[in-house]
Amino acid sequence: MKTVHLKWLSYITCLVMFLALFGGAVVTKTGSGLECGNEWPLCHGKLIPAYTLGSLIEYTHRLFSGFAGLLSLASMFAFWRYARQRKDLLAYALLTLLFVIVQGGMGALAVVRSQSAAVMALHMGFSLIAFASSLMLALGTKRWHDSAGLQDATGASVSRGFRNLTWITALYSYIVVYIGAYVSHTDSQGGCSGWPLCNGEWIPELSGGVGIVFMHRVAAALLFILTAVLGHLAFWRYTRLPELRMLGIAAVTLCLLQVFSGAAVVHTLYNDKLYIFAALSHIVLIAGLFGILSYMSVRVWQLSMNNK
Secondary structure (H helix, E strand, C coil), X not given: CCHHHHHHHHHHHHHHHHHHHHHHHHHHHHCCCCCCCCCXXXXXCECCCCCXXXXXXXXXXXXXXHHHHHHHHHHXXXXXXXXXXXXXXXXXXXXXXXXXXXXXXXXXXXXXXXXXXXXXXXXXXXXXHHHHXXXXXXXHHHHHHHCCCCCCCCCCCCCHHHHHHHXXXXXXXXXXXXXXXXXXXXXXXXXXXXXXXXXXECCCCCCCHHXXXXXXXXXXXXXXXXXXXXXHHHHHHCCCCHHHHHHHHHHHHHHHHHHHHHHHHXXXXXXXXXXXXXXXXXXXXXXXXXXXXXXXXXXXXXXXXXXX
């Protein structure tokens, strides 16, 4: 199989994985998680559910999740069979397959048996890792194809400090995502009215849902600072590495848009028609940011090896 075929397979896998993640977000935001009752994989005892909006949303998500699982399995086999020498691509494919299975299993358990908000937030986190892994596979395969299958030959490297900052930012972004998912699954979105102030105060009384939302806001602000510093260093310090500069620009742009989308979520909270779009944009942007930071983490590790 030619590298171009592997590239397009990785693209399709990433797209379907994104649709599965997006579908899960739609299910959560529309409250459609139990529209098929406490049954899985059937929907109210049927293979094809009744034509209600809620059941259609839930069942469509199930179909895309199943399709994502099949594609991740096909990708794992294809890269193991035809690109075995690329250990990084194999690792991405394996992570994609592993976490799509884990998140699918957790999704089924959430339907059959009610789960706590903390566990449901973890389900979102695993879905995000599955998507990020598929994005890394797509970006890594594109780079391999564009370089005619060659490894890094420029000899360019990054410092250990920059590598560690990238790793910390990527890991911390996952923590912020988890807190955000916890806000959603505890229905705490209304804890803070207004933005950037919370209930008219910089530091509100931290009780109940207010404390959860405020903690997410503070965590998100720190993430923006870390991402901005990372992007600044990537762009101005590593002029010999255009790929790293572009990743830095993408990370800062997505993080900035993420901040604005968070403000939009607050201001549209009581407008059902606008809120769903703001909330879904919020999730899509953080998924892209985490995927970019994850891929960037691997690239800086590879480039830091040139220091040895």
